[in-house]
Amino acid sequence: MPTTDNSLVELENLLGPHLVGVALGVGAPPLLANRFRLEGIRGRGARGLVVKAHDLRLARSVALKLYPYPEQTLIAEAQAEARTLAQLRHDNIVAAYDVDFTELDLAGRPLPCLFLVMEYVDGPHVRAWIANESPHAGAIIDAFLAAGEGLAAAHERGILHRDVKPANIVLDPKNKAARIVDFGLARELTRDGDAQRTTQYGLTKGTLAYMAPEARRGRTEVRSDLFSFAVSLWECLTGELPFDPDAGEWRLANQPDFAGANKLPPALAPALRRALSYDPDQRQGSLRELLDELRARHQTRPRRSPLPLYLGAGATATAFAGLAYAFSGEGAEEHPREAPAQIRDDAIEPAEVAPEPLHAPLPAPAPPAPRCDGERFTGRWRLTSQVLWADDSYWIGVEGFYRLDLSVDATCALSATLTRVGDSGNRRYARPLVADSAMEVTRAADGGLWLAGEFRLWGDSSPKRHVFTVTPRGDELVGDWIFFETSDRPSMTGIVRAARGATVGPVDAELAHSPCPSQCRILCMGARAQARCVSEICATGGQLGADGCSAPDLDAPPPIGAQDLLAAIYSGAAESEVASDKCREHARHLAGPWRVWQGGAAQDLDLVVDGCELSGQIRARDGSIAYPATGAVNSKGQWFLRPSPEVQAPIWALTGRDPAIGAAGSYPRAPLVAHRAR
Amino acid sequence: MQPQSNAAIDPLIQDNWPKLKRFFRAKVPEPDCYELVQDTLMEFVKKHREKVLDNPRAYLWGIARFKVLKYIGGKRSATAEFDSKIHSVMGPQTTLSVRFDRRDKLMNALRSLTAEQQIAFELHYGEGMTNEEVAQTMELSPATAKRRIKEARERLQILLANSSHLEIADAYRSG
Numbered sequence: 033m034p035t036t037d038n039s040l041v042e043l044e045n046l047l048g049p050h051l052v053g054v055a056l057g058v059g060a061p062p063l064l065a066n067r068f069r070l071e072g073i074r075g076r077g078a079r080g081l082v083v084k085a086h087d088l089r090l091a092r093s094v095a096l097k098l099y100p101y102p103e104q105t106l107i108a109e110a111q112a113e114a115r116t117l118a119q120l121r122h123d124n125i126v127a128a129y130d131v132d133f134t135e136l137d138l139a140g141r142p143l144p145c146l147f148l149v150m151e152y153v154d155g156p157h158v159r160a161w162i163a164n165e166s167p168h169a170g171a172i173i174d175a176f177l178a179a180g181e182g183l184a185a186a187h188e189r190g191i192l193h194r195d196v197k198p199a200n201i202v203l204d205p206k207n208k209a210a211r212i213v214d215f216g217l218a219r220e221l222t223r224d225g226d227a228q229r230t231t232q233y234g235l236t237k238g239t240l241a242y243m244a245p246e247a248r249r250g251r252t253e254v255r256s257d258l259f260s261f262a263v264s265l266w267e268c269l270t271g272e273l274p275f276d277p278d279a280g281e282w283r284l285a286n287q288p289d290f291a292g293a294n295k296l297p298p299a300l301a302p303a304l305r306r307a308l309s310y311d312p313d314q315r316q317g318s319l320r321e322l323l324d325e326l327r328a329r330h331q332t333r334p335r336r337s338p339l340p341l342y343l344g345a346g347a348t349a350t351a352f353a354g355l356a357y358a359f360s361g362e363g364a365e366e367h368p369r370e371a372p373a374q375i376r377d378d379a380i381e382p383a384e385v386a387p388e389p390l391h392a393p394l395p396a397p398a399p400p401a402p403r404c405d406g407e408r409f410t411g412r413w414r415l416t417s418q419v420l421w422a423d424d425s426y427w428i429g430v431e432g433f434y435r436l437d438l439s440v441d442a443t444c445a446l447s448a449t450l451t452r453v454g455d456s457g458n459r460r461y462a463r464p465l466v467a468d469s470a471m472e473v474t475r476a477a478d479g480g481l482w483l484a485g486e487f488r489l490w491g492d493s494s495p496k497r498h499v500f501t502v503t504p505r506g507d508e509l510v511g512d513w514i515f516f517e518t519s520d521r522p523s524m525t526g527i528v529r530a531a532r533g534a535t536v537g538p539v540d541a542e543l544a545h546s547p548c549p550s551q552c553r554i555l556c557m558g559a560r561a562q563a564r565c566v567s568e569i570c571a572t573g574g575q576l577g578a579d580g581c582s583a584p585d586l587d588a589p590p591p592i593g594a595q596d597l598l599a600a601i602y603s604g605a606a607e608s609e610v611a612s613d614k615c616r617e618h619a620r621h622l623a624g625p626w627r628v629w630q631g632g633a634a635q636d637l638d639l640v641v642d643g644c645e646l647s648g649q650i651r652a653r654d655g656s657i658a659y660p661a662t663g664a665v666n667s668k669g670q671w672f673l674r675p676s677p678e679v680q681a682p683i684w685a686l687t688g689r690d691p692a693i694g695a696a697g698s699y700p701r702a703p704l705v706a707h708r709a710r
Numbered sequence: 711m712q713p714q715s716n717a718a719i720d721p722l723i724q725d726n727w728p729k730l731k732r733f734f735r736a737k738v739p740e741p742d743c744y745e746l747v748q749d750t751l752m753e754f755v756k757k758h759r760e761k762v763l764d765n766p767r768a769y770l771w772g773i774a775r776f777k778v779l780k781y782i783g784g785k786r787s788a789t790a791e792f793d794s795k796i797h798s799v800m801g802p803q804t805t806l807s808v809r810f811d812r813r814d815k816l817m818n819a820l821r822s823l824t825a826e827q828q829i830a831f832e833l834h835y836g837e838g839m840t841n842e843e844v845a846q847t848m849e850l851s852p853a854t855a856k857r858r859i860k861e862a863r864e865r866l867q868i869l870l871a872n873s874s875h876l877e878i879a880d881a882y883r884s885g
Contacts, residue, residue, distance in 0.1 A: 041728075041884070048744065049727040052751050058720070075740035160739045 039100045040081055043145075046138045047083070048073060064147065065134040068096060084152060093152040094129070097214075098136070102146035107133050110146060116191060117215050124182030126202060126213035127151040150213070155205045157213075158198040162268060169269055169297050173330050175203065175210035176265045177323060182212045183261065184319045187254050191215065194252055196260035197242045198268055241273055245310055255312040258319045262307035265326075270295035274308055289499075294488050298447040298470030299329040329443045404444035405473040408504075409483050412437050415500070415530040417513040418539040420554055421688040422524040423593040425618050425669020428689060431456040431539065432513075436500075436530065438471065446471040450487040450498070465489040467498075476503075476549070477571045483509065502528055503547050508536075512550035521589040525554045544575070551576045555691050557629075557705045558585020583632045584703040591687050593670045594694030594704075598685040601672055602698045615644035618669035621689040622646065625709040630684070631702030636709070637673075646671060650681070657681075722758075723751055730774055732885035733832060736817060737778050737799040737825070746781060750774045768846040771837075775829055775848060782825065794825035816881040819869040823862050830855060831862035835879035 051072060053059045062070045068085040075082040080097040087094045102110075114131035121127060130149040135142040158175060161167065167175075179201045183193060193200075193215050200214045240248070244259035266274045272292030290308065293301070303325040309315045316322040415434040419427045435451040452465040471485030484501040502511030509530035517523035527546050529539045543551055552565035555576060561584050569576060589595075619641045626637040634653040639646055644665050650673070651658040659681060663673035669688070675681040684704055686694030692706040730750055734743035754770045763769050782799055783792035799821050820828055826848070833839045833847060845855035863875045870878070 044731070045728040048731060048747065049723045052723050052727060052748050053720070055748060055752060056723075056755060073741065073744045156739075 040076055043081055043098060043100045043136075043143060044073060044076055046141075046143070047081070050138055062136070062138055064096065064136055064145075065132060068094065068147075068149075070096070080148070087149075095150045095152040097148040097150065099146040099148075100136075100143055102133070102144065107146060114148065120186055120189065120191060120215065122182045122185045123207065123209050124178050124180075124211050125186065125215070126153055126204075126211045128215060153202045153204045153206075153211060153213070155203040158201040158203065158210070158264075158268060161203055162198075170330070172268050173265070173297075173300070173326065175201065176261070176268070177327055177330070178210040179212045180261060180319060180323045180326075183257060184323060186212075186215065187257065187319055192252060192254065193257050193260075194247070195242075196257050196264055198264045201264070241275070244312070246312055253312065254318060255315050258307055258315055258322055259312075261319060262304050262322065266290070266292065266296065266304055266308070269297065269300075289486060293486060294467065294469045296470065297330075298468075299441060299443060299445045300326060301470040302445060302472065303329065329445065404440065405475070405481055406438075406440045406444050406446040406471075408481075409446065409471075409473070409509075410438050410440055411532060413509065413530045413532055414534070414536045415509075415528060416536045416539050417526045417528045418541055419524050419526040420541070420543060421526070421691055421693065423517075423591040423668075423670075423687050425688065427524055428669070429541070446473060446483075446485075448485055448487075450485075450489070450500075452489055452498075477567075478573075480504075480547075482511075482549070500528060501550065501553065502530060503549075505547075507531065510547060510550070512546065512553050514553065518592070521591065523591065527554075548576065551580070555705075555707060556581035556584065557691075557693055557703055558588030560585045561588075581629070581705065581707075583629050583634075584705045586631060586703065588703050590695035590701065590703055591693055593668060593687045594685045595701075597666075597670050597672055597687075598683060598695050598698070598701070601674070601683055601685065612644070612667055614667035615665045615669075618667075618689075619644050619646065619665040619671075622665065622671065622692075626692075626706045627709045628704065628706040630682075630696050630704055637706065646673060648673065650675070720755070723755070726751065726770060729837060730770075732836070732882060733771075733774055734778060735885050736820060736832065736882060737828070738781055742781065746774075746777050750777055765843075765846060767839075768843055771833060771839075771847040772849070778829075779825060792825075794829075796824055798822050799825055799828065816870065816873060816878045817885070819866055819873075820878060820882060822869065823865055827858050827862035827865065830858035831866070831875075831879075832882055834859050835875060836882040 047062065047070065050059065050062055051070070054061050064070055064085065067089050068087055070083050070085050072084045073081065074084050074095065080099045083096045083098060085094050085096045086092075111131050114128060117128040118130065128148060128150050131146065132149070133144070133146050136145050137143075158172075161175075162172065183196065186193065193212065195214060196212070200212060202211055202213050203209075204211050242260040242263045244252075244256035246253070247256040247259075263274060266272075270292030272295070274290035274292065276291070290305070296304065303316075303322060307315050307322050316325065413436040415436050417432040417434070419430050419432075422428055432455045433453045435453060437449045437451075438446060439448075440446050447468065448471045449466060449468050467487040467489050469485050469487045471483055474482050474484070476482055480503050482501060482503045484499070486497050486499045488497055497516040499514045499516070500511065501514075502509040509528070511528050513524075513526045513528045514522050515524040515526075527539050527541065527543065527550070529536055531537070540546075543554060546554075548570035549566045552562045552570065556562045556565045561581055565576070565581050569580060590598075622639050623641040624639060626639060628635045628637050628650075635657075636651045636653060637648055639648040646663040646665060648661055649658060650661055659675055659679040661673040661675045661681075661684070663671060663684075665671040670685065671687075671692075672683060672685040674683050682697030682702070684694065684696045686692040686704055686706060690708045692704075694704040694706075695701045696704050727747060730747045731743065734746045737743075738746060750770070750773050753773050754766075757763070757769070758766065778799075779792070779794050782794075782797075820831065823831065830844055830848060833844045834841070839847065841852050841856050841859070844850075844859065845852040848855060848858075850858070866873075866875050866878055
């Protein structure tokens, strides 16, 4: 079903042929409101058609935005708003001159239209600019900083934009400025737009993908524009939207991390992440504050002379050929590849340090008095991870070996290079896998420092992510490792130990010896359950017992192995495996008492193992339900339990030993988390 | 300037403008897509006036195809020669994700085909051309045209597991 307004397409299909006719000498150019000569269609947004026109009265080019079949009752409101907007004059804002209503006569059919008269800018919007010119990060950031000035100026006048997005920033060839366009016109006035996209006043919302959570609920404010600005800049720098545009409320609130984070220039990550906070109070207080933060971390070299970035490819009819957008920040270096700066009192600009090849000897150690938290982590670390839980139990106990090189820049932003050297499963890589990323340092409630970062070791487009979260313990770092084979759910989790120097000692596989937040991340299923565990148990210095995690997040996706196993059993496709050493080996670890959460309900399980077959008693914690179940383990250590036939209870499928994670039931599926009872 | 109201616009232009527009919109950014529509129609009308064409539709779409391939070829960097049999209209220069709504998802899958596959698919399923007409427009043998259409359909089915190619054709036509 098309989301573009049908009346817009109708208008476009009427106007287009008419203009071709004019070009062929048939008929006169269409005249709007007896004043504007329509000359060419420029674009079609979701709500209005943009047309280049000539204002016969003032003898200048204008851009008209046409809204066919507007709601009559809202026209006056639009005109009032336009009057306010018309007072905005700023180099980085495309001026809106007027709003009026008329009937456009095309081919004898009068078409009622609200139209907005705007300054005409003969340049591409940022989206088209990036697609065609491939500017590097510095130029993109400069463009956004400039457009941000305009937006901030509007905020200071009490005017919100409501629809900040890359398509609403245009690049003006005349004054080489990035300018923001389409203010306040989230009040779109179309007749047959998608009903769900309107607020209670019949006004269409802004573009959902860029909208702040509170704006989606109709409470737009200054920090909503800030949010949209950050989403736009993020997208333009990384090529990915930080949030899935289809994400509902809960996802926005509980997003584990933003897409594309590893492609972001590390220096800008903290400021942008803050601006993307779900809670407006967590964001910067104003756009001006965000701009200042970004500007401080984006070191532009002084411009010697305006160098043209890209020359147009010959003289063509298109608007952006032959134009030079001389934003500073030009040059070969892109932020992600800039060499880490040496830390000295007189901070050297990154460009003045020769880029170091990866795996080169370490730079000189940092000065003794740390300026910021990140500095105590700089240098080289050897890291070992050990798998505690995996979708395929083959991996349990396997160790991974890494090297981590960390450095800070003058603004205390941490960047890191992770190299995976090998693993105890005896895999050798033809060449080591390497990834760069930003890392973040946070202080926990107990004052402890935590260092976290996410790395993609298998190429840009693959979703495989390694997330490390560690804290100092003596001279070492300890913590947890979470591995995502696909983008939305962990496929392995484990413990991490890191040390400086040539070797790391063996990882202590006893989870109870790991820091409490790491235990939460490994044992609890879902971001909210983990957060609750950290804030309720760890903060009070408690220890996680078998009951340490409360109910899993109901919407946490189960491991793929468990999901597939469950689906196979319910559809009758599962075949019992012939008992083999492998499944016997896995099954041995499963015998005994368990504590299980099935969705929101806590249960107990007593498992008896016979070869690869399982049998057990499942009991609700309050004793209200008890029933027998039988099942089996397969060679991947994935296991299921089927209630005896007379019992109306769901089938369970889980992967792993302690914890075991999975799902129950066919549809809807409840998440399952099981811990060995001690 | 005396406006001639209701000047009779050639039905040929009236009918084909929307079709060419959605064809170009699916491959070329605004505002250039509109210029290409205009250029195509102007060239076609000129030729149409000069002589009688055997198959005007194939000729019109042949111009459109030629213009879009020339446009895309002109936009790519000097180091990567555009080859419509291999490259899609979204070159490596397209760095932005456009995953906003269902129609965009469908259109982006379409745009990720090779240019030839995309055009063959659109002409056949979007414009209702037969195999033979597609072949004539694209200057291919009928067997090759058929193969391009099939490749397009299969690849779309892989990219969009829960959409049929007909849904994609609908999305294309609504543009």
